[in-house]
Amino acid sequence: xxVDSHNHTSLFSADASMKAGELFLAARSADLRxxxxxxxxxxxxxxxxxxxxIFDVDAYFHSLSADQAxxxxxxxxxxxxxxxxxxxxxxxxNQLTSSHPFDSIxxxxxxxxxxxxxxxxxxxxxxxxxxFGNYVNELTEMVLSGIDFDIVGHFDYMSRYAPxxxxxxxxxxxxxxxxxxxxxxxxxxKSLEINTRSINKLTAKGFLDGxxxxxxxxxxxxxGGDRVTLGSDSHDPSTVGCLFRETAAxxxxxxxxxxxxxxxxxxxxxPIL
Ligand SMILES: [Zn+2]
Ligand SMILES: [Zn+2]
Numbered sequence: 001x002x003v004d005s006h007n008h009t010s011l012f013s014a015d016a017s018m019k020a021g022e023l024f025l026a027a028r029s030a031d032l033r034x035x036x037x038x039x040x041x042x043x044x045x046x047x048x049x050x051x052x053x054i055f056d057v058d059a060y061f062h063s064l065s066a067d068q069a070x071x072x073x074x075x076x077x078x079x080x081x082x083x084x085x086x087x088x089x090x091x092x093x094n095q096l097t098s099s100h101p102f103d104s105i106x107x108x109x110x111x112x113x114x115x116x117x118x119x120x121x122x123x124x125x126x127x128x129x130x131x132f133g134n135y136v137n138e139l140t141e142m143v144l145s146g147i148d149f150d151i152v153g154h155f156d157y158m159s160r161y162a163p164x165x166x167x168x169x170x171x172x173x174x175x176x177x178x179x180x181x182x183x184x185x186x187x188x189x190k191s192l193e194i195n196t197r198s199i200n201k202l203t204a205k206g207f208l209d210g211x212x213x214x215x216x217x218x219x220x221x222x223x224g225g226d227r228v229t230l231g232s233d234s235h236d237p238s239t240v241g242c243l244f245r246e247t248a249a250x251x252x253x254x255x256x257x258x259x260x261x262x263x264x265x266x267x268x269x270x271p272i273l
Contacts, residue, residue, distance in 0.1 A: 006231025
């Protein structure tokens with residue numbers, strides 16, 4: 001019985017198509033113990049979209065209170081947010097999150113050299129090890145930026161849109177950069193998200209094994225990292241809690257014994273069964 005720590009709903013995330021009630025029902029069907037609603041807060045996003053990827057945080061908390069009655073018994077619903085990192089937003093984000101009672105905060109980097117690779121496919125013209133190494137360096141900068149957060153979102157984000165023959169991130173692609181990144185997470189006592197949307201996307205591309213590179217996970221463990229968090233990054237009900245059992249088994253095979261979630265910003269460890 002896991003908690004899905006990463007979900008978006010249509011009321012507050014412009015790119016989602018799932019209502020909160022649909023998320024709750026999907027979570028029950030997936031046998032989850034809880035879900036965190038982590039809407040996008042992507043301040044100063046550099047691309048033009050029909051709607052901004054930010055939301056009214058007070059309205060979000062009001063909506064969450066109003067939804068309490070519709071939460072199925074046995075399911076816990078937690079408040080969260082997914083902050084989109086840019087270096088000039090440290091004070092802004094810290095002010096935003098310290099003034100609201102979030103249970104958990106995901107910090108993600110959706111940009112590479114200032115642009116989202118979803119739109120900026122030319123970024124992949126450089127060799128894979130250069131692109132992935134640069135992105136991992138940006139993640140390290142993000143972790144050390146001073147933004148108050150709990151979970152590093154989808155560290156394999158660049159793999160999602162990479163046109164390389166094998167788009168997966170391997171330890172051997174950028175060992176020094178990955179070591180610095182993992183060490184920063186451990187130093188700051190943050191949790192590494194294992195994003196099952198990334199795994200799903202790789203599976204959809206035909207890769208039998210879309211899990212993160214075992215060498216990265218074992219390196220994280222050997223450096224002293226033991227906080228890992230499961231998130232489906234769902235934008236619709238079909239993927240809520242998807243691949244959690246498989247991913248938990250994968251983590252166990254790497255040597256992890258627990259997954260980490262957050263309640264009132266305090267970490268909760270749950271044994272992998
Ligand atoms: Zn994200
Ligand atoms: Zn997300």
